[in-house]
Amino acid sequence: MSKAILVLNAGSSSIKFTVFNYHDGELHVCYNGQIEGIGTRPHFKVKDGDERVVYETGWENPLLGKGHAYALEQLATWLDPHLPEAGLIGVGHRVVHGGPKYSAPIVIDGTVLHDLESFVSLAPLHQPANLAGIDATMDFLPGIPNVACFDTAFHRSHSLVADRYGLPTEFYTEGVRRYGFHGLSYEYIARALKRIDPSIAQGKVVVAHLGNGSSMCALSGGRSVDSTMGFTALDGLPMGTRCGQIDPGVLLYLMREKRMGAEQIEGLLYKRSGLLGISGISMDMRNLESSLDPRAAEAIDYYVFRIVRETGALAAAMGGLDGLVFTAGIGENSSLIRELICRGSAWLGLAFDPEANAGHGPRISTPGSKVAAWVIPTDEERMIALHTLSALREV
């Protein structure tokens, strides 16, 4: 019998969704889409499983589409006649923060909801939007169970040394920890790698999730042992508009010498730094690659330098390296960035195959390479759907 799962990824100004049909042990995409511009000029677009646009509408007046609740109501209204026959059995939500408590997906009840609200202080820019998505789903799809799938959960396997900062222990106890993010993506890749390259999957692998948000994860035997992101999704690699790793002394300087407050610093580090800040041109890697401006080259050089450096650091954290996997928008599509990173990682035993790389692999190292390099598309929505099925004991 077939069953439908709705996967929701509610961000601050957009809601992305996928409807899966679960039949004979397989998940098939029926629809995916998004409502963008929530709060400004909402635009709703749906594609079917063959990527054909099947519905598109927009609202000129931002007052009409003023929040997640309104957007979810539109989605629920559209979904109602479009769900597979057997109906919806659950909604899987991407939730950025599971705090120290949640190391696995969980069916949302009053206690879980209360916990998720208490984690807002750990992810003030993202968690409220996730919660708004859950609230709205409870209103518009009453009686349908909701499952929270956390971006942090996959990293709860880190050892204490990888999980803490060099601060007094009371800060660790109250939750100032190196949580790590993009966990749903890494978990999907760890599973996919078991099928694609089983011997590497049992070994030591660095996964580079390179998108607008970028991070890297050290996988040992398929488990996360370290990650470049820490307490927040600011740490580690430079990103589209986020700075990545920075000396905390810089923040003290900004506060003392520039008289900048928390909100101004937050705006600088989250919105005006990274590829955009360095290039002064764009946060988008495609624009930087096609630009002749030397500042674009400088931003690319910095991005690659930090990734190569972190590859070495994560290999050190695992005591070796058997594989390097590229995923997400830049990792899956930019042969230039992959080439620069692979060439910078030759010292680890990675023999790069330029022809395979130009064709996007999937394997982009030579057959004799000590370190295997792969391009593997990520699928966080599918991972959430799988988690939702198992949390609801449907598989």
Ligand code: ADP
């Ligand atoms: P998000 O973190 O928002 O999910 P994505 O994983 O979609 O981000 O990645 C977006 C990034 O991928 C952008 O910087 C975009 O320029 C880059 N990208 C997409 N396609 C290409 C391409 N063909 N070449 C280079 N970069 C690309």
